[in-house]
Amino acid sequence: SAVLTQPPSVSVAPGQTARVTCGGYNFRSRSVHWYQQRPGLAPALVVFDDSDRPSGIPERFSGSNSGNTATLTISRVEAGDEADYYCQVWDSGSDHWLFGGGTKLTVL
Amino acid sequence: EVQLVESGGGKVQPGGSLRLSCAASGFTFSDYWMYWVRQAPGKGLVWVSRIDSDGSTTRYADSVKGRFTISRDNAKNTLYLQMNNLRADDTGVYYCAYYHNAFDVWGQGTTVTVSS
Numbered sequence: 001s002a003v004l005t006q007p008p009s010v011s012v013a014p015g016q017t018a019r020v021t022c023g024g025y026n027f028r029s030r031s032v033h034w035y036q037q038r039p040g041l042a043p044a045l046v047v048f049d050d051s052d053r054p055s056g057i058p059e060r061f062s063g064s065n066s067g068n069t070a071t072l073t074i075s076r077v078e079a080g081d082e083a084d085y086y087c088q089v090w091d092s093g094s095d096h097w098l099f100g101g102g103t104k105l106t107v108l
Numbered sequence: 109e110v111q112l113v114e115s116g117g118g119k120v121q122p123g124g125s126l127r128l129s130c131a132a133s134g135f136t137f138s139d140y141w142m143y144w145v146r147q148a149p150g151k152g153l154v155w156v157s158r159i160d161s162d163g164s165t166t167r168y169a170d171s172v173k174g175r176f177t178i179s180r181d182n183a184k185n186t187l188y189l190q191m192n193n194l195r196a197d198d199t200g201v202y203y204c205a206y207y208h209n210a211f212d213v214w215g216q217g218t219t220v221t222v223s224s
Contacts, residue, residue: 033210035153042203042217043145043153048210086153088210095167097143097155 004087004100011106012077020103022070022087032070033088034063036081037102043086047072074105082107110134110213112204117218124194124222130187130204130215138162138182141207144189147217148200156202157189172198194222 005024012018022032032050035043045054047063050070060075070089074081087100116128130142144156157168157178166178177190187204199222205211 031210035211037153042214043211044214045210045212048212052209054209054212084152088153096169097158099145099153099155102152 003091003098004089006085006087006100006103008101009104009106011108013108014077014079016077018074018077018081018105020072020074020085020087020105022072022100023068025089025091025098026068027065027070027089028067030065030089030092032063032065034061034072035086035088036083037086038083046085077105077107079107081105110206112206112213112215114202114204114215114218117202117220119221119223120194121224122195122222125190125192126194126220128189128191128202128204128218128220130189132185132187132206135206137180137185142178142180142187143205143207143211144178144187145203145205145211145214146198146200146220147203148197151200158207159187191220194220196222198222 034047036046037043046057046061050065051063062073064071084102086102111133113131141160143158146156159166159178163180175193179188201217201219203214203217205214
């Protein structure tokens with residue numbers, strides 16, 4: 001089972017703001033990354049190093065890291081944002097990568 | 109354009125073996141650490157293994173350690189995952205990915221089914 005804790009689902013109306021949280025780990029001094037996985041497709045990086053966006057990712061996607069909780073925020077949600085979202089962090093103690101269990105974002 | 113293309117998946121009986129390949133193009137393959145990640149049907153992402161740029165250092169998830177071997181051929185721009193003694197819980201889609209800022213680019217995945 002996943003070490004990083006995410007809510008199984010988040011629902012939001014179009015145009016509203018969705019927040020996906022990731023916890024269960026001490027994120028202090030650790031960079032958190034976020035991936036979007038649309039149905040039937042491979043994951044895609046949407047936020048890296050807590051709050052940076054790869055080229056081509058809209059500014060509507062942002063991230064934050066408070067130490068105990070990392071949050072992916074999607075502003076002005078669109079129907080095309082409906083997907084599973086996963087957080088990720090590198091655990092230095094084990095030299096392993098950890099993923100959250102994933103959150104299904106539903107656009108109402 | 110950066111591209112990763114996995115192949116080698118299929119159906120195998122418990123205890124069997126498969127070798128997955130990941131062909132890379134559009135970037136200097138030999139400069140980057142590479143990873144395998146899997147996803148069981150209807151489940152989340154699980155990190156499987158990583159290899160550094162020259163193949164000298166590897167790491168494995170506890171669930172596959174001793175059964176899976178990651179390797180690379182920088183001359184062929186190809187990453188491999190040799191999977192032995194396969195179990196039913198190894199079933200899933202296997203993705204390769206390369207690390208720049210994070211797991212920046214992923215392949216489309218190849219499906220492994222372990223079943224009798």
